[in-house]
Amino acid sequence: MSTRKNYILGADCGGTNIKMAIVDDSGRLLHSDLQPIDYKKQPIQVVRDMAQRLKNFLARCNINRVKGLGVGIAGDVDPHKGLVRFSPNLGWNNVPLKEYLFKFLRIPVLVENDANCAAVGAYWLDARRDCENLVCLTLGTGVGGGIIVGGKLYRGTTGSAGEIGHMTIDYNGRRCKCGNLGCAESLIGAWGIILSAQEALKKNQAPILKKLIRETNEKLSPKLIEQAAKKGDAFSRRLWKQTGVQLGCVLSNCVNIFNPERIVLSGGVSKVGNLLLAPALATMKSRAFKVPAKTVKVTVSKYGEKLGVMGAAYLLLE
Amino acid sequence: MSTRKNYILGADCGGTNIKMAIVDDSGRLLHSDLQPIDYKKQPIQVVRDMAQRLKNFLARCNINRVKGLGVGIAGDVDPHKGLVRFSPNLGWNNVPLKEYLFKFLRIPVLVENDANCAAVGAYWLDARRDCENLVCLTLGTGVGGGIIVGGKLYRGTTGSAGEIGHMTIDYNGRRCKCGNLGCAESLIGAWGIILSAQEALKKNQAPILKKLIRETNEKLSPKLIEQAAKKGDAFSRRLWKQTGVQLGCVLSNCVNIFNPERIVLSGGVSKVGNLLLAPALATMKSRAFKVPAKTVKVTVSKYGEKLGVMGAAYLLLE
Numbered sequence A, B: 001m002s003t004r005k006n007y008i009l010g011a012d013c014g015g016t017n018i019k020m021a022i023v024d025d026s027g028r029l030l031h032s033d034l035q036p037i038d039y040k041k042q043p044i045q046v047v048r049d050m051a052q053r054l055k056n057f058l059a060r061c062n063i064n065r066v067k068g069l070g071v072g073i074a075g076d077v078d079p080h081k082g083l084v085r086f087s088p089n090l091g092w093n094n095v096p097l098k099e100y101l102f103k104f105l106r107i108p109v110l111v112e113n114d115a116n117c118a119a120v121g122a123y124w125l126d127a128r129r130d131c132e133n134l135v136c137l138t139l140g141t142g143v144g145g146g147i148i149v150g151g152k153l154y155r156g157t158t159g160s161a162g163e164i165g166h167m168t169i170d171y172n173g174r175r176c177k178c179g180n181l182g183c184a185e186s187l188i189g190a191w192g193i194i195l196s197a198q199e200a201l202k203k204n205q206a207p208i209l210k211k212l213i214r215e216t217n218e219k220l221s222p223k224l225i226e227q228a229a230k231k232g233d234a235f236s237r238r239l240w241k242q243t244g245v246q247l248g249c250v251l252s253n254c255v256n257i258f259n260p261e262r263i264v265l266s267g268g269v270s271k272v273g274n275l276l277l278a279p280a281l282a283t284m285k286s287r288a289f290k291v292p293a294k295t296v297k298v299t300v301s302k303y304g305e306k307l308g309v310m311g312a313a314y315l316l317l318e
Helices: A043-060 A097-105 A114-124 A184-188 A190-202 A207-216 A222-230 A234-258 A268-272 A274-287 A290-295 A306-317 B043-060 B097-105 B114-124 B184-188 B190-202 B207-216 B222-230 B234-258 B268-272 B274-287 B290-295 B306-317
Strands: A007-013 A017-024 A029-036 A068-073 A076-078 A083-087 A092-095 A109-113 A134-139 A143-149 A262-266 A297-300 B007-013 B017-024 B029-036 B068-073 B076-078 B083-087 B092-095 B109-113 B134-139 B143-149 B262-266 B297-300
Touching: A007 A043, A007 A114, A007 A306, A017 A043, A017 A306, A029 A043, A029 A306, A043 A092, A043 A097, A068 A097, A068 A114, A068 A306, A076 A109, A083 A097, A097 A109, A109 A114, A109 A306, A114 A134, A114 A143, A114 A262, A114 A306, A134 A234, A134 A268, A134 A306, A143 A184, A184 A190, A184 A234, A190 A207, A190 A222, A190 A234, A190 A268, A207 A222, A207 A234, A222 A234, A222 A268, A222 A274, A234 A262, A234 A274, A234 A290, A268 A274, A274 A297, B007 B043, B007 B114, B007 B306, B017 B043, B017 B306, B029 B043, B029 B306, B043 B092, B043 B097, B068 B097, B068 B114, B068 B306, B076 B109, B083 B097, B097 B109, B109 B114, B109 B306, B114 B134, B114 B143, B114 B262, B114 B306, B134 B234, B134 B268, B134 B306, B143 B184, B184 B190, B184 B234, B190 B207, B190 B222, B190 B234, B190 B268, B207 B222, B207 B234, B222 B234, B222 B268, B222 B274, B234 B262, B234 B274, B234 B290, B268 B274, B274 B297
Parallel strands: A007 A068, A068 A109, A134 A262, A262 A297, B007 B068, B068 B109, B134 B262, B262 B297
Antiparallel strands: A007 A017, A017 A029, A076 A083, A083 A092, A134 A143, B007 B017, B017 B029, B076 B083, B083 B092, B134 B143
């Protein structure tokens, strides 16, 4: 009959920082923080730094005991062993992240791919756990995916499932960073979108965008391309429309294959709004099978940046 | 302590016939048969004919009681209601197949998409239920798919999941029969392969194939294209290679998304063998993520035509 709360710690390890969150066992967010991490050090030193950030965070929150830690990290993760097999962003190969973190923190640790964490977050937060099947797409620099089946994260045989960003939708298309051709990511990931814009800029096909880059002195980004489109740059408008159609093909594939109740979009590119989403949804409706297309609810997550770190914490509540 | 066996009836409704099977509750095949069905009649009359075929089959096998009937049928099926929402092959719209069959047979009936039945069959037979996750592709006139997750058929929200044949792999590509562009089926389904060969024949690009059609007086088919390739027809060889690459892209998508232990191929086109499979497997290996590609075992089903009808029966054992 204890009223003492169970606290759970979540962490989302990005390329330059670590996001941290504390949730209670009902899933409510109590505290969150973001701290820089220098990934240029040796992996074990990086993990020691992470552990120290987490300890300091707990101290600042006056919490001295947590049930465990869930960690999301970009790359190919073995969730059973808590091993980061390969993380191109962090430059890691076969780093035993769970073992290292346990060494420094002495609490139960779960390690999971960051897009899988976002899917768990979307299931708890956007869907309020009130659905059976959900697909989450994280539209950032790359495109990640996570799949919830029967209310649980679907990991596949080696924990590698859900790489929807590396689904081929144009099999003779652009070379993706993974080596494959025509992956969703190579077209609708921020790097793919930027590449298309760079090609147009070289050919002087996007004058308003060009002017905007000069004026703002900012690096080319989806946000700038959005602004250019809104200022009437014809190329930028076409690019968003085309990206929307390509996203629509990805959604349509998800609908035909998974027939999910929900598809939740997150990540920077999802914030572009209707420039991207209107053609995406129209394409999904015209391409996918009627009944599952009518059934699925596609939304942009309301929890943005916190989806991954909170989802990582929820892993311990699954 | 009864030694009396439980018998289960399975049926696979094709466009011109009904396949029937009886299995025991350990999954062993006891009897099977195939009978023609005239689908031009009213649906309720067609179902009455089916029921009569099944009754006669049971009588011939001296079995007067079965635990139930599982039915596989091509098209969009609502397995909860046992409703055939749409079956282009049979020309059916919203036919309450389960209700009709129960009316005539008075036994429990389960209705399922035929490719989903094949996946259940592949799980029981090819994988001997000794795996967690399996994807089955039926490579026939069309391309069907079925997904086993955690040892169970994954149906999705409205029972429409698993339409891997209608996964876009060439989003600006050929128009598929479903209305979408560049579906797997439009490229690697028998109708898509035949269409490509017809285009080449019109342009006189496949002389050996042309001669073969004239000599055998057979209709153009994957089998003839296979023979032409084996006789050295350059176009036919290229077509199989290209089809293999396209199948490889589908496999690669399945690997990156599902990370399955097994992928089982079945259907007429899968019998073409290495002309198709060698490029398919090479493409999968070069395109998919390394760890899941190394883990998956891809095989052609040993149970061929019986996969669907036996899988339909196994639905009652799930």
